[in-house]
Amino acid sequence: MSKKNYKLEARNLNAFYGSFQALKDINIAMEEKAVTAFIGPSGCGKSTFLRTLNRMNDYIDGFRIEGDILLDGNDIYTKEVRVDELRKEVGMVFQKPNPFPKTVFENVVYGLKIQGIKDKKILTETAETSLRKTALWDEVKDKLDKSALALSGGQQQRLCIARALAISPSVILMDEPTSALDPISTAKIEELIYELKKDYTIVIVTHNMQQAGRVSDQTAFFYMGELIEFSKTKTMFTSPKHERTQNYITGRFG
Ligand SMILES: Nc1ncnc2c1ncn2[C@@H]1O[C@H](COP(=O)(O)OP(=O)(O)OP(=O)(O)O)[C@@H](O)[C@H]1O
Numbered sequence: 001m002s003k004k005n006y007k008l009e010a011r012n013l014n015a016f017y018g019s020f021q022a023l024k025d026i027n028i029a030m031e032e033k034a035v036t037a038f039i040g041p042s043g044c045g046k047s048t049f050l051r052t053l054n055r056m057n058d059y060i061d062g063f064r065i066e067g068d069i070l071l072d073g074n075d076i077y078t079k080e081v082r083v084d085e086l087r088k089e090v091g092m093v094f095q096k097p098n099p100f101p102k103t104v105f106e107n108v109v110y111g112l113k114i115q116g117i118k119d120k121k122i123l124t125e126t127a128e129t130s131l132r133k134t135a136l137w138d139e140v141k142d143k144l145d146k147s148a149l150a151l152s153g154g155q156q157q158r159l160c161i162a163r164a165l166a167i168s169p170s171v172i173l174m175d176e177p178t179s180a181l182d183p184i185s186t187a188k189i190e191e192l193i194y195e196l197k198k199d200y201t202i203v204i205v206t207h208n209m210q211q212a213g214r215v216s217d218q219t220a221f222f223y224m225g226e227l228i229e230f231s232k233t234k235t236m237f238t239s240p241k242h243e244r245t246q247n248y249i250t251g252r253f254g
Contacts, residue, residue: 005032005072005073006029006030006031006032006070006073007030007031007032007033007071007072007170007171007201008029008030008053008069008070008071008171008201008203009028009029009030009068009069009070009073010026010027010028010049010052010067010068010069010070011027011067011068011069011070012025012026012027012066012067012068013025013026013027013049013052013065013066013067013068013069014026014065014066014067015045015048015049015052015057015063015064015065015066016062016063016064016065016066017060017062017063018062021225022045022048022225023045023048023049023052023065023225024225024226025067025226026049026067026226026227027227028220028227028230030201030203030218031201031217031218032201033197033198033199033200033201034197034201034202034217034218035193035194035197035202035203035204035215035216035217035218036201036202036203036204036216036217036218036219036220037203037204037205037206037211037212037215037216037218037219037220037233038050038203038204038205038206038219038220038222039205039206039207039209039212039219039220039221039222039248039249040221040222040223040228040248041223041248042207043224044222044223044224044225045222045224045225046205046222047175047205049222050173050175050203050205051173051175052065052069053069053071053076053090053171053173053203054076054086054087054090054091054092054171054173055076055077055083055086055087056092058083065077071086071089071090071171088111088115088167088168088169089169089170089171090169090170090171090172090173091164091165091167091169091171091172091173092164092172092173092174092175093157093160093161093164093172093173093174093175093177094160094175094177095175095176095177095179095180096180097153097156097157097159097160097180098160099148099149099151099156099159099160099163100148101147101148101149102147102148103144103145103146103147103148104140104143104144104145104146104147104148104151104159105127105144105145106148107148107159107160107162107163108126108127108130108131108159108162108163108166109123109126109127109166110163110166111163111164111166111167112126112166112167115167126166127144127162127166128141130162130163130165130166131159131162133162133165133195133196134158134159134161134162134165134192135158135188135191135192135195136155136158136159136162139155140155140159152185153180153181153182153185154181154182154184154185154186154188154189155185157177157178157180157181157185157189158188158189158192161177161189161192161196165196165200169200170200170201171200171201171202171203172196172200172201172202172203173203173204174193174202174203174204174205175205176205176206176207177189177204178190178206178208178211179206179207179208186211190211190214190215193215194215197217204216209237209249209251212233212237213233213237216233217232217233218230218231218232218233219231219232219233219236219237221236221240221242221244221245221248221249223244223248228242228244228245229241229242229245236249237249
């Protein structure tokens with residue numbers, strides 16, 4: 001039993017694509033209602049690890065893990081766990097905004113409709129609440145029946161976050177959510193992450209050191225499949241313990 005209740009934990013986690021080992025003995029515990037950033041050079045395993053947290057890698061042929069991932073202390077890889085239920089709890093936002101070719105409204109309520117919810121009042125209320133949470137409501141309230149694809153890239157990404165929030169997750173995984181966005185849209189998403197952590201546990205993969213510094217409470221530095229260092233973001237950026245971390249965050253490689 002851990003002394004503290006962590007939201008997400010990996011214990012002795014190894015991950016493989018066929019015979020290639022992408023993650024090596026990862027041990028980490030992430031706090032609830034905090035932002036954890038994953039940083040590290042390309043190919044070090046950040047996305048692989050992020051995707052193990054809601055079993056997104058299950059789709060990949062030849063992928064397997066050893067060890068445990070715990071959500072609220074419960075192993076998410078046991079037979080009893082229903083992956084669709086898990087993904088309601090652990091939502092995901094991707095690098096490129098990926099709204100469906102449907103209206104703004106239909107995008108936000110998509111997950112609810114999949115669950116069989118048809119009550120118009122519930123759908124309308126959830127759409128508004130979710131869009132308000134992502135500070136998008138005022139921008140789209142008159143465009144709810146217009147195609148989501150007509151929104152700007154930054155609006156589309158906030159719509160995708162609203163879509164994830166509509167099904168009431170407790171964790172949101174974000175895989176480089178701003179890498180396809182301009183600086184103003186990026187700033188809006190960063191502000192949003194700051195707001196959302198009051199209610200949600202957020203894990204974000206980012207290549208942008210300044211972003212990690214701005215938005216996260218804790219940072220994990222990965223290198224060639226290993227977790228080299230995990231600490232409070234301020235500590236990591238001011239006094240990293242390992243030389244590799246120091247070299248990476250100061251831009252000497254990566
Ligand atoms: N579907 C896959 N099949 C085989 N190998 C893969 C697959 N996806 C990733 N890998 C390999 O696993 C390793 C980790 O990849 P991953 O995408 O997790 O790294 P990353 O740190 O997120 O990189 P980036 O910052 O470039 O997105 C890499 O060597 C990559 O080539």
